[in-house]
Amino acid sequence: MNNKYKLLVILPIFSIALASCSSSEENVTQEVAITEPTPSTGVVEKNDHLHPRGDGTVPTAQGVSIQLNSTTYKVGKNTISFVINRVGEPVASYVINHEKPLHFIVVDKKLGTFQHLHPVMGENFTWSLPIEFSNSGEYRVYADFTLEEGGNEIKYLLGSDIVVTGNNPIEFMLPEPDDEFIVDGLNVSVSGSVSATDHTTLMFTVTKYGNVVNFDPYLGSTGHLIAVREGDLAMAHMHNSDHSDGAHSASTSSMPGMLHFDAEFPSGAGKYRLFLEFMVDGELKLATFTTNVL
Numbered sequence: 700m701n702n703k704y705k706l707l708v709i710l711p712i713f714s715i716a717l718a719s720c721s722s723s724e725e726n727v728t729q730e731v732a733i734t735e736p737t738p739s740t741g742v743v744e745k746n747d748h749l750h751p752r753g754d755g756t757v758p759t760a761q762g763v764s765i766q767l768n769s770t771t772y773k774v775g776k777n778t779i780s781f782v783i784n785r786v787g788e789p790v791a792s793y794v795i796n797h798e799k800p801l802h803f804i805v806v807d808k809k810l811g812t813f814q815h816l817h818p819v820m821g822e823n824f825t826w827s828l829p830i831e832f833s834n835s836g837e838y839r840v841y842a843d844f845t846l847e848e849g850g851n852e853i854k855y856l857l858g859s860d861i862v863v864t865g866n867n868p869i870e871f872m873l874p875e876p877d878d879e880f881i882v883d884g885l886n887v888s889v890s891g892s893v894s895a896t897d898h899t900t901l902m903f904t905v906t907k908y909g910n911v912v913n914f915d916p917y918l919g920s921t922g923h924l925i926a927v928r929e930g931d932l933a934m935a936h937m938h939n940s941d942h943s944d945g946a947h948s949a950s951t952s953s954m955p956g957m958l959h960f961d962a963e964f965p966s967g968a969g970k971y972r973l974f975l976e977f978m979v980d981g982e983l984k985l986a987t988f989t990t991n992v993l
């Protein structure tokens with residue numbers, strides 16, 4: 700039985716099997732496949748919970764790959780362009796996820812800088828975006844997107860390395876883990892636990908002068924949390940757990956000042972840099988912190 704067929708059978712019952720979700724798609728398949736098969740409804744299932752193919756450490760996952768036009772850039776303004784190929788052919792069609800067909804994340808390898816951008820597709824299914832680098836050094840770029848395959852929505856998270864030449868090399872030391880930080884005059888505190896093996900919840904409280912803030916929707920959620928592991932730069936992308944998930948969700952609701960995330964680290968233990976994005980008073984905020992995943 701090939702992988703695609705197995706997934707098709709599994710998805711309708713996957714939502715009731717969350718408790719047994721394990722750390723890789725392979726394991727999920729094995730565990731659930733012994734359950735009595737449920738006939739496919741032919742409906743495109745939301746599988747936001749499923750881990751993507753790829754964790755951002757490699758440019759190719761199951762025949763789908765990112766191909767950058769160049770891997771060398773310079774300090775200052777650049778244009779990055781790339782194609783997503785599936786067995787050698789450019790992918791033309793994408794599933795909208797969190798309001799965009801493709802999310803493009805850029806970090807430097809010391810994890811001191813972070814950019815979350817949205818390229819635009821042009822001729823020959825080539826994506827491109829303007830990007831500015833303030834520092835020279837080694838970087839990783841990630842493409843986060845969803846494709847429809849055989850009636851299912853399959854997520855991909857592909858990574859590729861680039862070099863930025865010029866002056867002003869990145870100097871950054873990963874700070875020690877902390878649970879309180881300040882961003883643009885907002886106090887952010889984090890509670891909850893993280894685990895390499897279990898699903899846990901991470902909770903953030905955001906206050907200004909002691910009062911909880913109200914979040915504005917940002918890309919179909921009240922908050923986005925991206926974690927990158929020191930060393931191999933494996934990425935986990937998490938979303939606020941009390942938003943109405945779905946590719947086309949318009950707005951969300953959440954308790955004022957509180958952000959809850961289903962925290963999962965499919966790549967396992969390590970020291971991670973977490974990048975939390977949320978919007979307050981129409982301004983996008985980025986809170987960054989370090990956490991140890993055991």
Ligand SMILES: [Cu+2]
Nearest residue numbers: 799802803815
């Ligand atoms: Cu995005």
